[in-house]
Amino acid sequence: MEFEPVIGFEVHAELKTNTKVWCGCPTTFGAPVNTQTCPVCLGQPGALPVLNGRAFEISLGVATALNCEIPRETDFDRKNYYYPDLPKNYQISQQFRPLGRGGWLDIDLGAEGTRRIGIDNIHLEEDAGKNIHPEGATHVDYSLIDLNRAGTPLLEIVSTPDIRTKAEAEAYMKGMKSLLEYLDASDCKMEEGRLRFELNISLRPKGSSTLGQKVEIKNLNSISVVLKCIDHEIERQTDILEEGGEVEGESRLWDEAKLVTRTMRKKETSFDYRYFPDPDLVTIVVTEEQKKRIAEELPELPLAKRARFAEQYGIPEYDAGVLTANLQMADYFEAAVRAHDNPKSVSNWMMTEMIRRLNEAGEDAGAADFAVRPEALAELVRMIDDDSITGKIAKKVYPLMVETGRMPSVIVEEEGLKPIDDSAIEPVVRKVLDENPKMVAEIQDGKMKAIGGLMGQVMRATGGKANPQTVQTLIKKLCGVE
Numbered sequence: 001m002e003f004e005p006v007i008g009f010e011v012h013a014e015l016k017t018n019t020k021v022w023c024g025c026p027t028t029f030g031a032p033v034n035t036q037t038c039p040v041c042l043g044q045p046g047a048l049p050v051l052n053g054r055a056f057e058i059s060l061g062v063a064t065a066l067n068c069e070i071p072r073e074t075d076f077d078r079k080n081y082y083y084p085d086l087p088k089n090y091q092i093s094q095q096f097r098p099l100g101r102g103g104w105l106d107i108d109l110g111a112e113g114t115r116r117i118g119i120d121n122i123h124l125e126e127d128a129g130k131n132i133h134p135e136g137a138t139h140v141d142y143s144l145i146d147l148n149r150a151g152t153p154l155l156e157i158v159s160t161p162d163i164r165t166k167a168e169a170e171a172y173m174k175g176m177k178s179l180l181e182y183l184d185a186s187d188c189k190m191e192e193g194r195l196r197f198e199l200n201i202s203l204r205p206k207g208s209s210t211l212g213q214k215v216e217i218k219n220l221n222s223i224s225v226v227l228k229c230i231d232h233e234i235e236r237q238t239d240i241l242e243e244g245g246e247v248e249g250e251s252r253l254w255d256e257a258k259l260v261t262r263t264m265r266k267k268e269t270s271f272d273y274r275y276f277p278d279p280d281l282v283t284i285v286v287t288e289e290q291k292k293r294i295a296e297e298l299p300e301l302p303l304a305k306r307a308r309f310a311e312q313y314g315i316p317e318y319d320a321g322v323l324t325a326n327l328q329m330a331d332y333f334e335a336a337v338r339a340h341d342n343p344k345s346v347s348n349w350m351m352t353e354m355i356r357r358l359n360e361a362g363e364d365a366g367a368a369d370f371a372v373r374p375e376a377l378a379e380l381v382r383m384i385d386d387d388s389i390t391g392k393i394a395k396k397v398y399p400l401m402v403e404t405g406r407m408p409s410v411i412v413e414e415e416g417l418k419p420i421d422d423s424a425i426e427p428v429v430r431k432v433l434d435e436n437p438k439m440v441a442e443i444q445d446g447k448m449k450a451i452g453g454l455m456g457q458v459m460r461a462t463g464g465k466a467n468p469q470t471v472q473t474l475i476k477k478l479c480g481v482e
């Protein structure tokens, strides 16, 4: 029997606020342990939470961009469970009246166009602290707890199980990450756990419309890990079903060392958490004016920017998609084009030399931190365009720009890469022609292919610093075939 996967995601995004969601503690990443805490986020008796208005506004922006319905009234509930990194013994979340429901995200599937993935709900909650398990030591019977992260605003975006393939899952995760970056809602650093994907996956016979038993997988800290995990789960669940067994509803953890998932706990239901409205927090009213203002303040979103790039800069749709998949990249491109108006060439350099290096640097590497600044790329393209350097030399200069962060004009000067003066090329061409009488004869016979061979020799003799156009003209002229 052939099975098809049914996939949904819960996205957890730490919001980009200066302070926590119920108190004024800072949210600076990497601060010394337990220095960003107060009675509220430590869950001390009598301490009362107050909603961070900025976190709520960011959440409304995300809900609006994801086409959700935002109810007039929304409120907060307690999700009760015990865990050492949760000092209150409950998490403040939104169970009954979340701030957004029933939206969608259009995902980009390249040549296959776009597909609409449903958003079931969006709710604002708080992150927990971190358990630190001492590594390397044997016979350690304790863990340490850092509560700096406890109370960091966390937005949870729950999709409907609309995803059917690994390619769609990848497009969804990238699309969601891109949207959150565009909205400046989260810095989305997956390696730091600031953006986390939780995967729900079940299998069903192809063509069936009922849902199979789903499994939840946590502990996924990069998009590539989620994709590996999908492969593994499809295989694991297929094996169980083919042997006539039943998939168990449970939470599983990804084991990166063994590339498998393993049971974490049997699935609990929402009843187990004894959700009830938090009596310490009031109902929040979202007015029509506020919704309207938030909709008006939304920035240009990825798919709109992509269409504009293709149209305004005359670059292929595919390239526009790559350049706008991430806001830093899109801003980089526009900054470079503002400095030198040659969008096609700027795009080509970015699509090849730059993206390859960013990919090598890992999923979190962004254009904003790239050693070659947009102005430097613009200068390089300008130097090629006005024949200050040849394309060949530019290929030598670029790696030095990446290495040193220096401007190309400085590198060309210091490395002696300036093109040879046209008047200095002629003696080199004459010498090459003298050494290759056979090829010269061929050219004079009309076999123009030989010009390429001679040009190659001249370029080698000049270290790539001769203008190819000049070399070609000179060869023709000196062979008398012009």
Ligand SMILES: [Zn+2]
Residues within 6 Å of the ligand: 020, 023, 024, 025, 036, 037, 038, 039, 040, 041, 042, 151
């Ligand atoms: Zn605090």
